[in-house]
Amino acid sequence: MDPAGKEGGHESTGVDYRLTPIDAVSLGALESRKQENKPRSGLFQQDEKVAYQYRIGVGDLVRITVWDHPELTNPAGNTTGQLQGQVVLPDGTFYFPFLNKVQAAGRTTDDIRVEMTRNLEKFIRSPQVDVYIQPNGFRSQKIYISGEVEEPGFFPITDVPLRLSDAIAQAGGLSKEADLSGVTLQRDRQTLVLDAYRLLYEGDLSQNILLQDGDVLNIPDRRLRKVFLMGEVVRPSSFVMPVGKLTLAEILSDVGGINQNTANAQQVYVIRQSAESPKGSPTLNIYHLDSTSPTSVLYADQFEMFPRDVVYVDPVRLVRINRLLGTILPSLQVLPAVRSNIRVLEGE
Template sequence: MARFALLFFLVLLAGCRPHDQRFFCREGASEFVMDSYLIRQGKMSILQMEGECVEELPCSALEEYEDGITEDDILNIAIYHPTRKDLIESIHMINQVIGFRVTEGCIHIPDIYPVKVEGLSINEARIAIQNAFRQNIEDVDVFLSYRDRLKKKVDIAGLTKVPYLPVDGKIRLYEVLAKAGIPTNANFFRSYVERDCQLLPVDMHKLMVEGDMCQNIVMRGGDKVYIADPGDSRVMIMGEVFRPTAIPLSYGYISLREAIVMAGGIPFTGDKRYI
């Protein structure tokens, strides 16, 4: 009987706990300040706080490389000659309709023999085509560029207007994102770049918003870029606020003050000691 009375007394005490003493883990202001400094450092720091292993971006990712023409590449050829307007117009018409595709390692141009271009850089291929023209026509200048690349390209998914872009050893992530036509409210925190089935430690928010060119990597054929939706990461504001809501975190974080303002503020019935 005494044991039962003691148990009843303990339950009664537990039921009489003050309303403010909740079973939540409470952190002091100092812990939040330290975490805020880490969060402000960007995506990689946030991922480390979440327990993910984040590697350093290799220096080679920022270096341009010499890219070679491959099979099935489609090239744009433009020529200049002081008198042969007919030749200029014929080449221009082919460019407008289909371009010049590399087949069996060669480029086929009317009135000259096939020119071997596979494995050459754009400038080397330009010189080879120009020399082939000049064997029959003097004073011809050739200009060459990529029109499309079926193998060496960057695939872009998510919030983008362009499904892929060709690479040339010089195009960088900033240029790819600019040409992709991504919306201004894209979620850069959840966006990523994949290379060889691994995610690269690139912070697109730092690149596009803060202008950190250390994130501006050189793109390679086979890279995949995903642009996330603003709602892919959100924080829930609930309880004693005027408008309980879900706030998108496009940058991966938001200040407590901003979050409360977006929820309409705290009414007089809310207890600011417990947030």
């Protein structure tokens, strides 16, 4: 590759590319673009506009207390000391003395309390009614958490708001292999990507959305978050990105740096596929670093790596020539022997 004077181009293979030097200007532009492209969940802002209220569903265990009226509080006459609740039936109602069926599904406990107080006044003077759901009675609504958590499974939605951070805590926390920035939420046949790293380590509450019944959270592993090192480095390899930020300087030092004997230190490249690339016609962003520059270490330490980036260090021209000759010379040495054998076979 030759960075001189090239800002963009088009290869014969149909791949468009843009070549950008790694310097103070490009680093500033990348940081601004990163801030602009940060995913902000509009669901969080919607959640904050309305105070959270749990709405009762079919199967919930509702407990009704009418003060000074034990015959209503415990109509079954239970003498074990453990009060029984009313299960919300499939039609969304539960039975209560004097009132027959009480509509519960889709309503809050406060809505039911007000209605029952008003209706019981026909039978009881100044009734004092309390309506709540028993601690083990939240049965109608739940979420599912899968992937890299310690205890995946179903978790109930209760009268306490359940957000992303709460769900992770209830699932026993994240495993060491969790990809924090790639958490997916399935809701209403749509997929929303959440960044738990920004939530847990940077305090970005826009990612801490309120979860709803039927939500499916998946925390993937970091297996696909790889960076590849090729060319004239001491140990060409690929490895999984750690949790958090990884810079070009870190990744080069982790593999022992560039090969001092064969590498062209002026031509270090980071090859990255553009996020705006249309399907079938990839566009590459190629970032060039001259590591012989006095400021190159500073720039390399500020250049943040992305998953699937390829770091390539070009060889010096003499190494290229030697490798080419090493490929051609053995063939040239074999040619006289081949010609001699052909002459023998032809009877010359």
